[in-house]
Amino acid sequence: MDCTRGFVYYETSRGCPYRCSFCMSALDDNVRSFSMARIESDLLWLLENETAKIKLVDRTFNYDPKRALRLFKFILKHNRCSHIHFEIGAHLLNNETLNFLKQVPEDMFQFEIGVQSVLPETLKRIQRNAPLEQLEKNVRFLLKHTKIHLHLDLIAGLPGETFTQMLNGIDHVMDLDPQHLQIETVKLLPGAPLRLQAQELGLQFDPNPPYRTVSTPDMDFNALERVRGISRLLDITWNSNRGKRFIAQLKQHYGSMAHGLAALEQFWHNEGLLRFPLSQKEIYEQLARFIQVAIPESLQEAATETLCRDFALSERIILSKAPSFFNVDLCEAEQLWVKQKVNKLRESLKGQGVKLQFFAAWFHCGENNGEIEQRRIHLFFYLTGTGKKMRIVEQIINTAEIINISDAYDQDVLKADQ
Incomplete structure (x- = not known):
């Protein structure tokens, strides 16, 4: 069995000490x-065979x-x-375990x-x-203290929760700043207590697998579909480490990140973008269009520049194929500075088997009239080596500093000529 590719699902326990009614x-x-002897023997075999990903499917891995x-x-x-992926109860982590987890690479x-x-x-109504x-x-x-990737879950369509309260819940969880937030509509599984209470609670659900709830007394079908749309947007942005600075900035524009996501979902829905997959x-490009139609004009420039940085820090941008929302027309002094920085880094990387590619664009320095001295240059280096993930390094300098450096250089040349 080749364990170096894909997931291996492994179970160390069955059952759960809790009685959440949807489960x-x-x-x-x-x-x-x-x-423990059986578990450690199995895990040792998986680890020694360099299994790429092990997903432990215990309901609550740390029940003990x-x-x-x-x-x-x-x-x-x-x-x-x-x-290794674990499903845990965070409230069960004691101080000894928390302190140990600091050393996990x-x-x-996860x-x-x-x-x-x-x-x-x-939470009380679902006996959680x-x-x-x-x-x-x-x-x-x-x-704050560990390097563990955290994947937090919310459930939509639970008894007593409205659409507005769901948005508040998204804000509440996103304020923690997890790497991943998953939002699922509650499924009324056959035999689960919540399904047995469905009629009493007014929960409507699809009788076919996966038995997804389609409306509640507090959230109608359209509201639940909107939550599903928000979940989809989180998956293609925040959860994929794509546009995270821009998504976080929605809080400034809408008063809350969740309300910003709701506005973005409405745009995505109106444009028919939820129906098919999109490339990065x-x-x-669609996020840039959203800025133009849904964010106040006075804030559009800052939002667009945040989006540009997110894009350039997530994949290699090729100058000839750069999206139109990038400003790539550099003046002569800016081009010279970029060339010098690239040549210097390329020289330092000689013999290391690292391929260097780069992209440069200019951004505004706060409020200005677009004057060249009020710009800053962002230079992105894309470094790749055989069998290694691409590394992206960003350097930033104000154009005014570049011009001053250039002027000083010209003065030195004049003095030398004299």
């Missing part, structure tokens, strides 16, 4: 674990904090190159953490016993 595990709160810490330590000791662990809702009444305050405290610790370049 089949609510029917039985007993947790059954394989023996002592057991979880032992396995975290075992994996860290024996892992060479595998990426980047790209080794934690999926179910927030589900930030409304206490909704996970103290939100402790969960958030531990999430903040993980984001097409996504950025």
Whole structure:
């Protein structure tokens, strides 16, 4: 079996100690674990065979904090190159475990953490016993002190939650600044307590798999579809590390990131963009169009420049194919500065097997009238080596400084001639 490609799904336990009413595990709160000897033997085989990605599908991997810490330590000791995905209860992480997780290298662990809702009444109605305050405290610790990738979950269509409250929940979670936010519409699985209560609670759902809720007394079909659209937009932007600065900046333009995402979803819907996949370049081009029609004119320039930086820091921009929203017409002094910087870096990389490519564009320095002295140059270096991920380095300088350097150089030349 070739373990170096794709996912290996592995289960160390079955069942869950919690009784969330949307989950089949609510029917039985007993947790059954394989023996530690069996688990460690299996994991060792997977790790020694350099399995690329291992997804542990336990409902709550750290239901027993002592057991979880032992396995975290075992994996860290024996892992060479595998990426491990865990579904955990963040509120269950104790201080000993949190402090241990500080030493986990980047790209080794990913934690999926179910927030589900930030409304206490909704959490109570679905019998979810996970103290939100402790969960958030531990999430903040993980984001600040560890290199673990955090994937947080929200569920739309739960009892008692309106569209506006859903947007507030998105803002609440995004204020934590996770690497990934997944929003799913609640599914009424056969036999799950919430499905048995569907008629009583007024929940309408598709009787065919995956049994997705289509309307509730608090959110009609259109509202739930809008949430699904927002989820899709998060997937192609924030969750894909694409346009993150721009998405974060929506808070400035709309008063909240979620309301900005709702406006973006409306634009995407009106343009028919949710119906088919888009390339990365097409996504950025549509975001640039959104700026022109949905953001106040006085803020459009700053928003566009944020978008430009996001794009140039996510993939190599080829000058001849650069989107029209980039300013690429550099003056002679700017071109000379770029050439000098490129030549200097190229010289330093000789013999290292690194390929250097670059792209330069100019941006405004705050409020100005577009005068050349009030510009700044952003120079992006794209460095690639055999078998290595592309590295992007950005250098920034104000054009006024470039002109001063150029003038000083000219003066030195004149003095030398005299």
